[in-house]
Amino acid sequence: MSAVRRARDERLTNALDQNARDLLRYLERRVGSNDAPDALSDTMIAAWKGAARVPTNPVEARMWLFGIARNVVLNHSRGERRRSRLAERLRESVGVLPPNNDAAAGLDVLDAIQRLDPDLAEVIRAVHWDGFSLAEISQYLGLPASTVRSRYHRAKRELAHVLGSQVELIQ
Structure with a gap:
């Protein structure tokens, strides 16, 4: 392993170690406490896949990680909307009324x-x-x-x- 790659991996490891707790809280507030650990895992995987782009400045690395987390949240939201639309179509096809959220x-x-x-x-x-x-x-x-x-x-x-x-x- 080259010295450049080792330094990059160390920067990313440090950034993840220093920010994992804040990332988890960020994700909990956006996707819920049940889905947040999976979203954090997805965030970390995406960060490792893009490790070549991790900034050298710790503050910039933190913001880079939160940008990745935001993309994970957006993907999660799209999936939730797809599941919701599917559930609605299923309710309509079997004649079940949707719950009344306006109450x-x-x-x-x-x-x-x-x-x-x-x-x-x-x-x-x-x-x-x-x-x-x-x-x-x-x-x-x-x-x-x-x-x-x-x-x-x-x-x-x-x-x-x-x-x-x-x-x-x-x-």
């Missing part, structure tokens, strides 16, 4: 966030659940900081509109 009284914050455009919801979750700065979010999403700032402000406006003046989202 819940009022909107809570989680429901309001889920109703946001996924790109806006990701920024809100990253700031308020994960404690990332807008600059860090821009790095792990691979977007200009101005785009992340505008998404954050747009998401806050939409949430304030949905939730009314009862919830103060501005930090």
Whole structure:
């Protein structure tokens, strides 16, 4: 094994060791505690497959890992939507009515966030659940900081509109 490959593998191992707990919490908040360990495993596998691209700076390596985790979450969400559509088609084909989710009284914050455009919801979750700065979010999403700032402000406006003046989202 070459010295370059050894150094790269060591950087990735260190980045994974230092960030695994935070990655797991990030994933738990997005896919649930039951699916989070599998999502973390998928994140680590993807990181090892892309090990040649691991940044040398530890902060950049952290954001790179969170970018991979976000892609795992997006894949998971697509799979959930496919399963949900399949379940709906099955219910319709056998004549079973879908559950009535509208029976819940009022909107809570989680429901309001889920109703946001996924790109806006990701920024809100990253700031308020994960404690990332807008600059860090821009790095792990691979977007200009101005785009992340505008998404954050747009998401806050939409949430304030949905939730009314009862919830103060501005930090």
